[in-house]
Amino acid sequence: MSTLLEVSGVSVTFDGFRAINNLSFAIGQAELRAIIGPNGAGKTTFMDIITGKTRPDSGTILWGEKSVSLLKMSEAQIARAGVGRKFQKPTVFEDQSVQENLLMALSNARGPFAVLVWRPAQEDLDRVRDLASEIGLADALPRKAGELSHGQKQWLEIGMLLAQEPRLLLVDEPAAGMTPAEREHTTEILVEAARTRAVVVVEHDMEFIRRLNCRVTVLHEGSVLAEGSLDHVTANKEVIDVYLGR
Template structure:
């Protein structure tokens, strides 16, 4: 397992509020990591900084074997480095079929002519079938995305990200609004994806995090409060005080 992403000494202030405070996190490849913490802990800002949506005031964000800095790169340039992000609300093309959604997301040559004249290849078709099986939608390929359940749309969006073959997948609260059965299946999808890449899951549902069975990072006031197994961090007195002991957590 090698280091893929290193966030070091990063701070970010918005209108006098320090959302990220000397934050340092290292993500390996492959790895499954859960990030938890109370509202305002800096979880979303952390993802915004990694994906280039927000620029930190100070600190380093280093990527890959060549220790490339991600700071100063656009969101598109960072995505092209192999960083995919899934937001809480699924964004799929509702009028297109599941197969078409996955086909549009496949890592193919970009540009107007490449897209215009790109023909379906046997390799592309096989890859779509492979991803559909991985996300549990093999029997839904001909359905339009708008007909899918909330959970199925979440899986389709994860599949669309996997089609781009990212090395790091950032997933924001995937269990929100799901049935117990859908949450269980989502756990399996993420665990499988993390066998060959880094997957970072930001989540509030502690039962879901327990099922992920992975290293957990607890954020509080923009920095790492505790890190380790879920049992380890939930036994930490500071975590209990600032997160688990709160009625609004």
């Protein structure tokens, strides 16, 4: 499996506190990975670095087949190169319908003026219908996003990211605040998405991670403490001491 993203020896310090400490991490083109670790382990900073929000003090981050450096790109360029990120709190356009939210997110090259006169073509509408079925909102296309449940808004936001056709999807605590049925459906959406792209899920819910059935990376004090299957990492004495034993 060829590598899509390779992070090597990355460190970042905030006011003397080392948030990321000589971190190395790699993920393949179509792979699902879960990242776990105690609060303050560096999980959010790790995502901030990949998306260009935070600049590391040292290290390299290489992207794609040509191994281009993400550190030379702006946040917007990184997003255009195919890195999509979903934050914990869903951000959707509440007054617009599900269909309009998905149409706005489609990866058509549209400048600010083109958007004003843009009318969706049939293929855009078809793509939106496909996305809506993929995220379980096919029946909700005409509904306003503000009327959706918390879980459905999370799915809509994942759909909006998928509409941009990212090659890497970073998802922060998708299971938080969801009902068991919503959590199960979220698992299905992420597993399906990882068939054609890399998906990194930061999560605390161990049951949710078990259902993802993927490789797990444990972060502690800004470094990788352990990596492997969930059973492998949860049997690791250091992981039990710093994270699971709490």
